[in-house]
Amino acid sequence: MINEEYRDMLGKKSVIRQLSEYATERAKKIGCENVFDYSLGNPSVPVPQAFSDHLAELAASPDPGAVHGYSPSLGITSVREKIAASLKRRFGIDYETEDIFMTSGAAGAIAHALRAVTVPGDEVITFAPYFPEYNPYVNKTGAVLKIVPPDTEGFQINFAEFEEMFSSKVMAVLINTPNNPTGIAYSSDTIKKLAGFLTEKEREFGHDIYLISDEPYREIVFENVDSPYVAKYYHNTITCYSFSKSLSLPGERIGYVAINPACKDAKLIVEMCGQISRGIGHNCPPSIIQLAVAEVIDLTADLSVYETNMNILYKEMTRLGFSCVKPGGTFYMFPKALEEDAVAFCNRALKYDLILVPADSFGCPGYFRMAYCIPTEKVTRSLDAFRKLAGDYC
Known part of the structure; x- marks a missing residue:
């Protein structure tokens, strides 16, 4: 007999992982450069040499x-x-x-x-x-x-x-x-x-x-x-x-x-x-x-890109009307969705190939998470998609 508790977990898979997998499949169809994947917190900067x-x-x-x-x-x-x-x-x-x-x-x-x-x-x-x-x-x-x-x-x-x-x-x-x-x-x-x-x-x-x-x-x-x-x-x-x-x-x-x-x-x-x-x-x-x-115990990768990305996103998204407490670190941002249902909001974002994670599973419905550990060039290009998404709520 299999363990029913773990089988039940198959119906409760990580939303983050599911969205990341969706982004990977979408990239195969339209090109990775055209998918603005803010789902998975996978560091984007190289390891120290x-x-x-x-x-x-x-x-x-x-x-x-x-x-x-x-x-x-x-x-x-x-x-x-x-x-x-x-x-x-x-x-x-x-x-x-x-x-x-x-x-x-x-x-x-x-x-x-x-x-x-x-x-x-x-x-x-x-x-x-x-x-x-x-x-x-x-x-x-x-x-x-x-x-x-x-x-x-x-x-x-x-x-x-x-x-x-x-x-x-x-x-x-x-x-x-x-x-x-x-x-x-x-x-x-x-x-x-x-x-x-x-x-x-x-x-x-x-x-x-x-x-x-x-x-x-x-x-x-x-x-x-x-x-x-x-x-x-x-x-x-x-x-x-x-x-x-x-x-x-x-x-x-x-x-x-x-x-x-x-x-x-x-x-x-x-x-x-x-x-x-x-x-x-x-x-x-x-x-x-x-x-x-x-051997590199006190070294880090070049982490400065994350603050650069944060500043670009925070400035534009607050200008667009998103409510967000400014991050003090990490490579995550946590804005409030532009409608009460963050799942519906993140589903709408898919229309613009924006992959955003609704925060219901984080214990904070109505918000969404963005993992901005992606190249700065891509962050900048994603801003037009955010503008279009915000325009849907005007």
Whole structure:
């Protein structure tokens, strides 16, 4: 007998992936240059040349076992050491090698973090709008995901609703900053207020509450935007990172868990992650990719194009009458649709070969997400399509 739960999921596939597949098929008919695909957050800038050079050197290594063999359960020690040193240098927190666990991207990091600090029946809170895959990430552990309604004025945390929903069953809070889908970075004031609230609730309920910080867009922060390093403000922070966006390596699936050393069980949690892997079939990311990213640990791809694209789109779309909070980072924009039904709006956009993602599955109906990680030349050419789309509502 097959598992009916997963069969049922076939009818609830990712809207983002479905639209991306539609764009691919449409491009076969009219040419890729004529399809303005804002669906999938696939980085558009090249990887740093230094990464490619190191990867080539590793591939030519006279010791293939060291490069292509299994890594230790927690990740290659020298790689973990370099990550800890980089975090300490950049953010002033005394991370050690033993606080780092290597994962298959941020998704793998979240999968381990959730299982380390919750048991079935516990609650995990996150804030709308949120990445839709948080639903299976959390609920498939046996924990229950609770969604705080959005604060659409600025897309910071809706603390009034958050405090109302909080109970002794909450063992973890899952945040994503800078945020997918809004592009908004939580401010220092927001993070301080969140940290203070969680500390108070730990005292009230008499148990640890973990802040799981999903940070694949940490390096994509625009000029003069306040985007603090979350772990500096709360002791029980588990940072989940991916090099997918900073180095343009989404297909390599490489990231890590970093446990704040101030967490009383930091090193124990990392050791537990190695055992969690046994239950979910993770068993470490590729050795060659671990070694390659370690050599460029403080580098990024040229991320400046994303701010350029954002400024072009924000200026024109607000001129056309779209309501939008200006992004502070990432490569996402989150405008309000020009009609109440964002699904209908995005379907209408297809007439102009604009591929936009309705935000119903992000927990924020009436809005849509744009992933503007496409060439700037194409962003500029898409503006005429947006003008035509807006004209339909005049």
